Amino acid sequence: MEIEFSKYQGLGNDFILIDNRHSEKPLITPEQAIEMCDRHFGIGADGIIFALPGQKDTDYSMRIFNSDGSEPEMCGNGIRCLAKFIADLEGIEEVNKTYRIDTLAGLISPTLQTNGEVKVDMGTPSLLAQEIPTTLVDPSEKAINQSLNVEDQTWLVTCVSMGNPHCITFVEDSDQIDLEKIGPKFECHEVFPQKTNTEFIQMVKSDYMKMRVWERGAGITLACGTGACASVVAGVLNEKCDRLCTVELPGGCLKIEWRESDNRVLMTGPAKRVIRGTYFTSV
Numbered sequence: 001m002e003i004e005f006s007k008y009q010g011l012g013n014d015f016i017l018i019d020n021r022h023s024e025k026p027l028i029t030p031e032q033a034i035e036m037c038d039r040h041f042g043i044g045a046d047g048i049i050f051a052l053p054g055q056k057d058t059d060y061s062m063r064i065f066n067s068d069g070s071e072p073e074m075c076g077n078g079i080r081c082l083a084k085f086i087a088d089l090e091g092i093e094e095v096n097k098t099y100r101i102d103t104l105a106g107l108i109s110p111t112l113q114t115n116g117e118v119k120v121d122m123g124t125p126s127l128l129a130q131e132i133p134t135t136l137v138d139p140s141e142k143a144i145n146q147s148l149n150v151e152d153q154t155w156l157v158t159c160v161s162m163g164n165p166h167c168i169t170f171v172e173d174s175d176q177i178d179l180e181k182i183g184p185k186f187e188c189h190e191v192f193p194q195k196t197n198t199e200f201i202q203m204v205k206s207d208y209m210k211m212r213v214w215e216r217g218a219g220i221t222l223a224c225g226t227g228a229c230a231s232v233v234a235g236v237l238n239e240k241c242d243r244l245c246t247v248e249l250p251g252g253c254l255k256i257e258w259r260e261s262d263n264r265v266l267m268t269g270p271a272k273r274v275i276r277g278t279y280f281t282s283v
């Protein structure tokens with residue numbers, strides 16, 4: 001089978017985008033997603049995103065598969081790429097255009113800005129243990145600065161859902177973390193029934209943090225938008241950072257604001273088209 005695709009990246013978090021506007025069902029299967037995301041046997045990407053028809057009050061719907069074929073609820077870098085992809089499909093050059101996108105985490109609204117960046121209203125964070133989900137504390141409690149044992153070490157963690165689960169821990173030096181070794185242990189820890197994304201944060205100033213991430217279903221990536229949002233929320237809850245904070249990731253910086261007036265999280269960052277082509281599936 002031949003599949004038309006585009007590839008976009010946001011801070012080096014790269015995605016295959018599929019024009020799925022004429023069908024409610026993703027045009028490719030999770031097995032094909034695994035193959036297409038493979039960096040040696042396929043196109044190479046952290047995930048694959050579908051632009052599907054909108055629902056009642058929305059322009060489009062987004063679905064995403066991780067590179068291991070699992071399906072997360074949301075994707076921050078991915079939705080910036082999706083906004084650019086849709087504008088390219090529609091031939092829209094107009095700036096300050098806002099799209100209303102349905103996701104498994106609810107309505108998310110990206111806006112194309114004059115400087116080429118995309119600003120996304122990521123909605124409100126969820127903090128209750130049952131919403132993350134985590135069994136680290138009682139279901140109706142928040143997991144803020146709680147001890148978690150991983151690899152014979154005690155970590156102080158804060159759990160935040162941006163539609164998908166995040167476990168944030170503040171460290172002295174994020175470069176010293178052996179992500180490859182410790183990441184999977186957090187991801188599959190028994191206190192996270194839906195697994196988790198994990199962010200290791202080093203505070204530089206109250207409005208600047210450095211982040212390294214181990215993503216659920218994707219491993220080490222150069223950036224994670226939902227993770228950057230969750231980390232600023234965790235930073236504010238632990239009185240370590242301002243509500244307006246720059247997050248430096250291996251792939252570059254995101255500007256995050258956790259707005260006090262309405263509790264919503266805003267994320268601003270780049271997204272860029274890199275390839276358009278035809279893929280020949282073998283599965």
Ligand code: ZDP
Nearest residue numbers: 072075076077164224225226
């Ligand atoms: O929750 C998950 O399983 C994540 N791997 C989804 C992808 C998140 C992403 N890195 C982001 O930018 O939010 C794309």
